[in-house]
Amino acid sequence: MTSLAKGLELAEDQATIATFDHPTPFTQKAFATLPATKSKQVAIVFVKDVQEQYLAPYIFGGDRSLGSKKAMLVPIGAGVNGYGNLPRNTIARLKGKPNVFVGTITTKAGKRIAGVWQRPMSAPLGKRRRGIVQPTGHLKLLVEFKATTPAPKHFDALGLAEAYLRRNAEREFSIAWRKALSTARR
Numbered sequence: 001m002t003s004l005a006k007g008l009e010l011a012e013d014q015a016t017i018a019t020f021d022h023p024t025p026f027t028q029k030a031f032a033t034l035p036a037t038k039s040k041q042v043a044i045v046f047v048k049d050v051q052e053q054y055l056a057p058y059i060f061g062g063d064r065s066l067g068s069k070k071a072m073l074v075p076i077g078a079g080v081n082g083y084g085n086l087p088r089n090t091i092a093r094l095k096g097k098p099n100v101f102v103g104t105i106t107t108k109a110g111k112r113i114a115g116v117w118q119r120p121m122s123a124p125l126g127k128r129r130r131g132i133v134q135p136t137g138h139l140k141l142l143v144e145f146k147a148t149t150p151a152p153k154h155f156d157a158l159g160l161a162e163a164y165l166r167r168n169a170e171r172e173f174s175i176a177w178r179k180a181l182s183t184a185r186r
Helices: 002-019 049-060 090-095 157-182
Strands: 031-034 044-047 072-075 100-106 112-118 140-146
Touching (some): 090 140
């Protein structure tokens, strides 16, 4: 049972990698196995608690999970890491800059956009006095705050598990049976 469950865990991890563009190692290792024992002859493959929260909409459908965040963070002008995500503490780092603010603005067309904004600044011409900068141009959106949206991709973890078990259960049980017979006491 355990070897079959471990194979299923590996298949689910591989399917996760194939489904998502550049998944983080944390997402790639979302599945785990609870091995079978002599007293409890059932092996369980499950999604770890933290990953379950954000993978559930991709498996069962529905809106993406925000976790503890109030809105989705969509990088527009801010740099992203190799996985396409904002690096840790990016918002706090940006908020610490004097020409960056967090807020909602209304465009000339009447559209309200919430996010992290940067005021383009340059040093003043003429006398150089400390701390004085002049705005030069338009605001730049660095990170937009958006409401949650439905999961764009679907990952059929349950269908994959069923197909894997149909393909491999008989082979795994025959291997285990032969091993049991070869090590049996007579």
